[in-house]
Amino acid sequence: xRPDQTLVTLQREGTHVTARTSEPFIQEAxxxxxxxxxxxxxxxxxxxxxxxxxxxxxxxSDYIVHAxxxxxxxxxISPPQEPATDHPPGYPESWLVTRGHPDDSTLHExxxxxxxxxPHARYGGSVxxxxxxxxxxxxxLGLPPRPNPRRPAQESATDTVLHRAGFVPVVxxxxxxHRLPSAMTDLAEQRWMVTRAFGMLRAEGFDVSCAPDLxxxxxxxxxxxxxSLGDQLGHLTQSMQSAAHTSEAVAALSELTAPGDGVLxxxxxxxxxxxxxxEGLGEPADPHYANRLRYIxxxxxxxxxxxxxxxxxxxxxxxxxxxxVQARADRVAPGEPAAPRIAAALAVSPTAxxxxxxxxxxxxxxxPPARPSSAPGR
Numbered sequence: 001x002r003p004d005q006t007l008v009t010l011q012r013e014g015t016h017v018t019a020r021t022s023e024p025f026i027q028e029a030x031x032x033x034x035x036x037x038x039x040x041x042x043x044x045x046x047x048x049x050x051x052x053x054x055x056x057x058x059x060x061s062d063y064i065v066h067a068x069x070x071x072x073x074x075x076x077i078s079p080p081q082e083p084a085t086d087h088p089p090g091y092p093e094s095w096l097v098t099r100g101h102p103d104d105s106t107l108h109e110x111x112x113x114x115x116x117x118x119p120h121a122r123y124g125g126s127v128x129x130x131x132x133x134x135x136x137x138x139x140x141l142g143l144p145p146r147p148n149p150r151r152p153a154q155e156s157a158t159d160t161v162l163h164r165a166g167f168v169p170v171v172x173x174x175x176x177x178h179r180l181p182s183a184m185t186d187l188a189e190q191r192w193m194v195t196r197a198f199g200m201l202r203a204e205g206f207d208v209s210c211a212p213d214l215x216x217x218x219x220x221x222x223x224x225x226x227x228s229l230g231d232q233l234g235h236l237t238q239s240m241q242s243a244a245h246t247s248e249a250v251a252a253l254s255e256l257t258a259p260g261d262g263v264l265x266x267x268x269x270x271x272x273x274x275x276x277x278x279e280g281l282g283e284p285a286d287p288h289y290a291n292r293l294r295y296i297x298x299x300x301x302x303x304x305x306x307x308x309x310x311x312x313x314x315x316x317x318x319x320x321x322x323x324x325v326q327a328r329a330d331r332v333a334p335g336e337p338a339a340p341r342i343a344a345a346l347a348v349s350p351t352a353x354x355x356x357x358x359x360x361x362x363x364x365x366x367x368p369p370a371r372p373s374s375a376p377g378r
Contacts, residue, residue, distance in 0.1 A: 010194050047075075047134070054067045062080070076096075076100070
């Protein structure tokens with residue numbers, strides 16, 4: 001993935017150090033969308049992904065989103081329309097979502113209301129809460145889900161790098177960005193973190209803008225750019241995708257399910273250790289977080305045991321996958337001898353192949369070590 005034209009700006013904003021991403025608007029900008037469209041793209045994009053036609057119009061005192069539903073009704077997503085001076089002191093931004101029909105005055109439904117004294121007032125300007133409520137109502141109305149819920153590749157890649165660099169995501173009324181932890185107030189520590197993030201982002205190919213006073217030129221560049229643990233585990237997925245026999249699939253799955261040092265076992269142990277560490281931090285809420293982590297870990301452990309059992313069932317089958325073997329054979333160039341397992345599989349009927357184990361020994365793929373010897377160098 002090449003994050004072309006993607007700019008990450010690291011800057012100080014008040015008491016915080018933030019990282020903001022500016023990317024090309026793939027669809028809306030290409031169509032010459034207006035500034036107000038861009039301002040509300042975090043609302044119009046997920047609605048359009050569910051097949052709704054959306055427009056951004058001017059309401060009483062601010063822009064609103066108008067989304068047409070298949071039955072002729074429409075959603076109106078509105079920020080506060082009264083002057084800000086009419087808001088209760090200190091009250092955050094809010095949203096109101098209604099559904100109505102131009103030909104049916106009896107249809108007036110409030111789907112979400114976080115305005116003062118509204119049913120969702122405690123959520124204020126939270127965009128995730130707003131979208132969750134809209135999605136729930138669209139599900140009830142029978143609208144199809146989003147065909148591709150993934151966020152743009154550039155934004156996801158930025159999240160990945162900034163996450164590893166120690167930044168935390170922030171979602172506000174009309175924007176989304178990252179910042180250093182609020183409690184990190186030491187200027188030298190901030191410069192160390194920003195310098196590290198700067199190097200990691202540049203190593204990934206992003207264009208980075210940063211105020212000079214946030215960088216420490218005496219620090220060495222990030223260590224060698226190697227595969228992250230997630231990238232290494234991706235090899236297991238690739239092995240599974242190319243597997244033509246159950247033994248090949250089991251070889252990949254075994255790296256996850258191996259007792260003791262398998263990936264899933266390590267995933268279970270890490271949150272448990274984190275819970276023990278977190279519990280002793282000293283804040284009143286820390287035991288709650290620790291117990292919650294332990295509860296989730298128990299769930300993970302039970303699922304890991306179930307997957308391990310299913311891996312055993314798959315290993316017992318010891319047969320070729322009919323579709324994958326044929327696809328692998330089709331990739332062999334004309335005149336080039338097929339691999340022994342493929343040739344043996346193609347020599348029997350599909351029925352026999354489904355019921356009879358292959359005669360030749362299995363060929364196990366080359367897999368990465370189950371436990372990398374060191375952490376990623378970024």
